[in-house]
Amino acid sequence: MDFFTLANLSYLVSAALFIFGLKRLQSPATARSGNFMAAAGMTIAIVVTLLETNFANWQMILVGGIIGALIGSISARAVQMTAMPQMVGIFNGFGGGASALVAISEFLRYLGDPGVAMPAESGVSIILGTLIGAVTFSGSMVAFAKLQNLM
Numbered sequence: 806m807d808f809f810t811l812a813n814l815s816y817l818v819s820a821a822l823f824i825f826g827l828k829r830l831q832s833p834a835t836a837r838s839g840n841f842m843a844a845a846g847m848t849i850a851i852v853v854t855l856l857e858t859n860f861a862n863w864q865m866i867l868v869g870g871i872i873g874a875l876i877g878s879i880s881a882r883a884v885q886m887t888a889m890p891q892m893v894g895i896f897n898g899f900g901g902g903a904s905a906l907v908a909i910s911e912f913l914r915y916l917g918d919p920g921v922a923m924p925a926e927s928g929v930s931i932i933l934g935t936l937i938g939a940v941t942f943s944g945s946m947v948a949f950a951k952l953q954n955l956m
Contacts, residue, residue: 826843895946
């Protein structure tokens with residue numbers, strides 16, 4: 806079996822784990838295993854994507870993953886259950902903000918190299934990534950502030 810086929814099968818398994826993980830989040834009795842299934846699906850998708858693209862900077866990914874896991878673990882233990890919607894809102898906002906920053910950095914990469922023309926599909930992706938990421942960030946911050954009674 807070649808790597809392309811194995812990668813596609815891994816993506817299929819990853820998607821199935823996401824779907825079944827979300828389904829198991831419906832009940833408090835199965836939520837823990839659903840969360841584990843979704844995390845396993847995400848891990849598979851990330852590893853296969855990095856292997857597929859011949860990513861060379863594994864140290865950066867590991868450090869970022871460790872920092873994110875520490876922040877998430879500490880937050881999940883410190884925040885009371887009644888404040889979980891606020892935590893979900895702020896983490897969702899951080900994801901949207903990160904998406905916007907990635908799109909902006911890609912734009913700056915093209916801007917910094919005048920010899921390289923930006924393909925139209927990259928321009929559309931950059932615009933949509935920036936717009937959707939910024940709207941997600943701002944909307945999630947407003948939701949967090951309202952849930953926290955700051956607004």
